[in-house]
Amino acid sequence: MALFTLGLNYETAPISVREKLAFAQHELGTAVAELVTIHGIGEAAIVSTCNRTELYATVKDETSLLSWLAKSRQLQPEEITPYLYRLPDRDAARHVFRVAAGLDSMVLGETQILGQLKDAVREAQDAGGLGPSLNGLFQKAFSVAKEVRSQTAIGANSVSLAAAAVKLAERLFPDIADLNVLFIGAGEMIELCATHFAGRKPRRMTVANRTLERGQALAAQIGGDTFALSELPNRLAQYDIVVTSTASQLPIIGLGAVERAIKARKHRPIFMVDLAVPRDVEPEVGALPDVYLYTVDDLAEVVRQGRAERQQAVEEADAIIERCTDEFMQWLGNRALVPTIRALKDQAERLRRHELERANKLLAKGEDPAAVLESLSLSLSNKLLHAPLAALNQANSGHHANLIDTVRHLYHLHDEE
Template identity: 50%
Template sequence: MTLLALGINHRTASVAVREQVAFSPAQLEHALEQLRALPHISEAAVLSTCNRTELYCVTDAAGEQTVLEWLGRFHNLSIDELTRCAYHYLDNDAARHLMRVAVGLDSMVLGEPQILGQLKDAYQQARQMQGLGGELERLFQHTFAVAKQVRTETGIGKNPVSVAYAAVSMASRIFDDFSRSRALLIGAGETIELVARHLHEAGVRELTVANRTRERAELVSSRLGGRAITLPEIPAALEEADIVISSTASPLPILGKGMVESALKKRRHRPVFMVDIAVPRDIEPEVGELADVFLYTVDDLEEVIEENRRHRQVAADQAESLIEHGVGSWQHERRIRSGGELIREYRHHGEALRDESRDQALERLARGEDPAKVIERLAHQLANRLMHQPTQAIRDAASQEHHEFLEAAPRLLLPVKPAFEKPAPKANRQKDNTPA
């Protein structure tokens, strides 16, 4: 059987295609049932995120085309369209790909940690749906162990390489204790959502999200115990904010120098950290001239991101080495398991022949046949049956000039001869002392 990884991601497909191929949580259970029931498929798991959809299967040689055709049917996409943006990996390459995905080496943001949690969710879902057998179960467990080793022994996840994380990282240079800081986030898009999560994880407990529509602001703030306001309410919220991070699509600045100056007076000049991630800017550049305001733009963050990206690349190289070692150990264990399965099948075959010959011999004895002849026939019959298949295989290999098979056959079929046989001791001669 073959291990197959088939999918699309942010490098091979546009957002429009990724949206079409993605599985919603409501679809996953039904999709796993269908995938597992396909001919040629014995095990299956599905990983579906905003940046990738990947199917991991244990299959035979015809399974890859079967899976691709099923994926097209499920999402009403043509095979040609899928083929143009799909990739596939087999066996060791599939295991390597899964491990690279788990540690964030295949992510849009190098080393991002969220993908490991998403992969664990995919594993649990497949397990609950009886999609996993011994092969995928062991591969996922091995992958999680390698990912843990990479996170422990390298700095792959330590240095922020996203704008959102870099903004929070810079804020930590000014505020020693985030738990006593209040944050005002302007906008409610994906970047602000990430900023809110990073601030919450860093210890900020008072979060206010301002947006043009209160409903969208509530979607972001409610998950983290914050409050939602509209843009006209910003001046009042600014008076309480120690951290202000803005990312909107507004064509004009939202925070002007006068608004911030008024808020600073009411704050009694307690310092304010501000990051303007928006392009065009949400905060007037003149705000940076005010005392007690630390204003940074997206360009300032890019310097931090680039430096941290270099650090992560060094860690990524270390991670690649650990993954290669992980693939090697997985492959070694797989070969051992494959040998064990072959041994079990061969022993089962031999025991079946033994039992059949024994039963026939017992029937002859019960009919009163000569025991010596029965035993002789039993031995002859059993030897012939055990040697028939190997003998035929050797003949076929010889006729087709399969030299590797013929070279391996003696080690498999013949007893091992000692490398060195000690010669038998010479008989001691008695010294002839008879005089001549």
């Protein structure tokens, strides 16, 4: 089976497509377990974040991956095919190394993707999706990421999504210190955003979350208050800035709720940042005249600042990745040889034991030891040479030259011999 990656990311597909193919965290284990039951798929893992959905697998035929992905998301293959990349063997390995090192991220050099990749690997491992090939691939990817970050400046001066949200807010409002900020969710992304906004000392910061205890824990870190997500429609009008990132599969902020909030605010603007995939805010909200709605794709230009300054680091990182890709492919190729090497050794051992048993019987009968040894060596050499000689004699003209070269190479034969 061959290594293969099928996926899409923020560069190949808009958020409207990515959210259709996204997997929630709780879906990953079941999805991987289902994948590896499909004929022609050996090992499998799924990486799904706001910026990408990727299937890593060992396969006989890549079409099985495409068919499964489309079916699992209740789509037709032709609906998603234009947005997908297909990466076999070396390209697949190189890609995951770039992902782990932060070179394939919207935020160049960001570290969050490495944690997400490790989470995906744990889910795949628990679901029985990892075997020697994918486990070796991901362990090498983690090693590559560490080497890139320790030997290059790839993460220097990067602008994170959280920092970009603050920058955009400062373009809209004269002073964030005069504003009320609402964070919806309590995951890692919201925690990062809350930390960045807290540095600007807003007048009020609030965390809304389904689990009140988790929301209270984050609110305590930033010096804010909290309320249950169920109260959101009645509380939305109190906030000038809303940052949301939940794992909900459906929007939690609808057009009607925002229209009522704007009316209650007497049309004072609301700045909204939706970092969730699938989106937390209905897209129609962005058309309201007093709402400034940004998604992860809208933040792309801001977070790409500083890429030019880090071009040298990118080149250095790519050089490390190319070398490590060569190393991994050599390891993978050596693994593929193991069954053949083992079978060859087993066959030679069987021949050796058979001839040794025959020789011992002859010696037990009183045969001349010299004659027995001569017979042993002659018989053993004949049996060992039988297969290559038969192959040479039976080869057709089209393969004869290649087979001759192969035999000469294997047995170190030279013209003078």
